[in-house]
Amino acid sequence: MPAAKRRAAGSSSSSGNSSSANATYEQPPLQHHADHEQPPEYQQLLQHQHHPHNSHHSSHHSSHLSSHHSNHTQQLQQYHQRQQFQQQATHQQATLRDCSVKLPLDILWLPKSAMRPVGPETSHTDCILVVGVSRPKLAVVFLTVMLISLFLTFHVLYDSAVYNIQAAQAVHERHRLSMLGGMKNGDGRSRMPDGSSTNHLPVFVKPVPSSSQLSHPMVFPSSRVHFPKTSRRLPQALIIGVRKCGTRALLEMLYLHPRIQKAGGEVHFFDRDENYLKGLEWYRKKMPHSFRGQITIEKSPSYFVSPEVPERVRAMNASIKLLLIVREPVTRAISDYTQLRSHAATAILPLAESSAPGSGSDIQPKTAAPSPPLSPSKELLYKKLHAERAYDNALGGSGAGAKEMATKPRGRRAGMPMAMPVTAVATTTPTSAYASAAQMASKSFEELAIFPNGTVNEAYRPLSISMYHVHLHRWLEVFPREQLLVVNGDRLIEDPVSQLKRIEAFLGIEHRVKSEHFYFNETKGFYCLRYDNGDRCLRETKGRKHPHVDPIVVSRLRKFFAEYNQRFYELVGEDLGWPEE
Ligand SMILES: Nc1ncnc2c1ncn2[C@@H]1O[C@H](COP(=O)(O)OS(=O)(=O)O)[C@@H](OP(=O)(O)O)[C@H]1O
Numbered sequence: 001m002p003a004a005k006r007r008a009a010g011s012s013s014s015s016g017n018s019s020s021a022n023a024t025y026e027q028p029p030l031q032h033h034a035d036h037e038q039p040p041e042y043q044q045l046l047q048h049q050h051h052p053h054n055s056h057h058s059s060h061h062s063s064h065l066s067s068h069h070s071n072h073t074q075q076l077q078q079y080h081q082r083q084q085f086q087q088q089a090t091h092q093q094a095t096l097r098d099c100s101v102k103l104p105l106d107i108l109w110l111p112k113s114a115m116r117p118v119g120p121e122t123s124h125t126d127c128i129l130v131v132g133v134s135r136p137k138l139a140v141v142f143l144t145v146m147l148i149s150l151f152l153t154f155h156v157l158y159d160s161a162v163y164n165i166q167a168a169q170a171v172h173e174r175h176r177l178s179m180l181g182g183m184k185n186g187d188g189r190s191r192m193p194d195g196s197s198t199n200h201l202p203v204f205v206k207p208v209p210s211s212s213q214l215s216h217p218m219v220f221p222s223s224r225v226h227f228p229k230t231s232r233r234l235p236q237a238l239i240i241g242v243r244k245c246g247t248r249a250l251l252e253m254l255y256l257h258p259r260i261q262k263a264g265g266e267v268h269f270f271d272r273d274e275n276y277l278k279g280l281e282w283y284r285k286k287m288p289h290s291f292r293g294q295i296t297i298e299k300s301p302s303y304f305v306s307p308e309v310p311e312r313v314r315a316m317n318a319s320i321k322l323l324l325i326v327r328e329p330v331t332r333a334i335s336d337y338t339q340l341r342s343h344a345a346t347a348i349l350p351l352a353e354s355s356a357p358g359s360g361s362d363i364q365p366k367t368a369a370p371s372p373p374l375s376p377s378k379e380l381l382y383k384k385l386h387a388e389r390a391y392d393n394a395l396g397g398s399g400a401g402a403k404e405m406a407t408k409p410r411g412r413r414a415g416m417p418m419a420m421p422v423t424a425v426a427t428t429t430p431t432s433a434y435a436s437a438a439q440m441a442s443k444s445f446e447e448l449a450i451f452p453n454g455t456v457n458e459a460y461r462p463l464s465i466s467m468y469h470v471h472l473h474r475w476l477e478v479f480p481r482e483q484l485l486v487v488n489g490d491r492l493i494e495d496p497v498s499q500l501k502r503i504e505a506f507l508g509i510e511h512r513v514k515s516e517h518f519y520f521n522e523t524k525g526f527y528c529l530r531y532d533n534g535d536r537c538l539r540e541t542k543g544r545k546h547p548h549v550d551p552i553v554v555s556r557l558r559k560f561f562a563e564y565n566q567r568f569y570e571l572v573g574e575d576l577g578w579p580e581e
Contacts, residue, residue: 230289234280235263237297237321237507238313240475241304243465244335245327245489249538250503251299252529253496256517259509261290263298270313271306280316295507297323305471310478321507322479327489328578329466329565330557331546336462337445338546344440446553456560463557469567476571486572496527555581 239247254260269275269283290296303309304324313320327335448460458464465471475484485506492499500513518527521537528537562580569575 230291232284232287233290233296234284235296235298237295237323239297239299239323241301241324242326243301244332245325246492247299247301247325248542250325250487250492251297253500256513257509259294261288261294261296263287266300267298268300270309271302305465307474310475314478322484323487324484325487325489326468329561330554333462333466334445334546334549338544341441344437347437445549449557450553467564469564469571472571488576
């Protein structure tokens with residue numbers, strides 16, 4: 001029997017037998033429905049297949065029959081395949097339903113088979129997670145959030161980049177800023193409402209009077225952003241004196257160093273009770289803004305001679321570094337006298353106008369008649385003058401100043417400087433101030449320093465301050481020697497760089513202040529400071545012309561100081577070589 005016939009006969013015999021048909025056409029096992037349950041299309045195909053089989057047996061028809069039968073078989077096979085795919089799809093949908101999790105965010109569990117062709121390894125319980133956004137509104141919200149996040153990210157990055165660049169420039173810009181007031185300093189600085197200097201602030205830092213800490217002006221809290229921050233810090237180093245030895249020059253020269261920040265004026269925190277009682281927070285607010293790693297320095301020359309100061313300084317910071325600048329004692333005393341006389345002379349004119357009208361010669365009026373109120377500027381000058389009288393004992397025991405000081409407790413032989421009580425300033429009349437100023441201005445240094453009998457007036461303040469060992473002794477009772485550096489003020493005038501190098505080493509900062517930062521000003525007779533964008537000299541009150549002093553008096557005083565100087569050398573462990581006659 002030909003193969004086609006055998007296949008046809010096999011087909012015929014299995015027409016009502018699904019299991020045999022399954023074997024012949026490789027029908028899937030799910031094909032178990034009875035023929036009558038099949039749709040009309042299927043019934044038609046079956047009928048068409050059976051009919052020719054029963055009526056044609058001749059051999060010449062056999063090839064035609066065979067091809068006809070083959071067509072039907074293919075159609076039947078295609079039908080079964082379609083059925084099979086439909087069943088698989090139905091099964092997948094069922095599985096899909098099983099895996100679906102109803103969530104508002106369109107998060108779906110799908111069978112793996114939904115993502116790749118069905119393979120024999122695919123299990124029906126195998127699911128994968130698909131997260132999709134199918135709702136337009138949700139998509140809009142999602143996109144908006146993404147855009148805002150992107151904008152904020154770029155904003156933060158841009159902001160921080162700009163801030164960092166400016167922070168790096170700030171150190172260099174500092175020199176330019178200090179030109180606004182640095183060298184005029186002492187007094188010509190721009191000031192913030194809380195009284196502190198603003199001339200050290202980086203250009204981009206806006207002064208915020210109420211805030212003690214400045215941070216990057218960003219939308220986020222500063223604690224989260226690690227950009228360079230500035231804040232006011234208590235000083236880590238102090239220039240404690242000595243008055244008229246070059247304290248201002250020293251501070252300004254140190255300020256050339258990028259690691260140094262300076263308090264603008266003399267704060268007088270430790271030596272004036274009215275300031276000290278305001279507390280450390282008040283003092284800190286007087287300090288400049290500084291970056292971490294910078295050293296804040298304050299100078300108040302009267303610290304050196306005020307007995308209560310060393311202990312107070314130690315209470316604030318026991319490891320603070322102390323800078324003491326000294327100068328040949330007699331020259332220092334003459335410089336001190338020059339300044340006092342200059343202040344007295346300045347005080348006389350306005351005080352004469354307001355407190356001695358029409359009585360130019362009436363220096364010491366018999367009655368303390370009520371005086372007309374002073375203008376604010378005169379009041380200030382008047383207070384300054386009076387404070388100076390208290391400091392100075394200006395007339396060395398023979399004038400009004402001495403009279404006043406005689407009623408006050410005094411220090412050792414040299415006489416400790418006393419801060420003028422505020423009440424005393426308030427109760428002193430302009431007329432007595434005028435008298436005092438007039439006397440200050442009229443006396444020569446020789447008259448004030450040497451008594452008529454030729455002995456030295458040791459109580460004269462410009463002389464007693466020059467007895468360095470007396471004051472230094474007190475400091476060394478409180479601080480170890482290595483915490484204090486003695487700077488030679490005479491050498492600072494002649495060769496600033498060598499002195500600054502020592503100070504940089506003492507402060508633990510790299511050597512940055514070099515000779516190119518200075519130039520010698522022939523007119524002034526001093527070195528001036530050179531900045532990137534200009535040159536500055538200390539103002540005219542520094543480097544005043546001293547009055548001529550009798551060389552015999554100078555020699556007399558040098559001999560007098562020789563013994564004190566030796567004691568000072570022993571204390572500091574260095575011979576400064578000051579002349580002894
Ligand atoms: N570079 C430079 N320029 C100007 N002046 C300089 C300089 N270096 C040191 N000196 C000396 O500083 C003296 C003033 O000292 P002080 O600043 O300590 O004075 S004060 O106590 O603050 O009033 C001042 O004293 P006098 O010369 O008596 O005015 C100067 O001699």
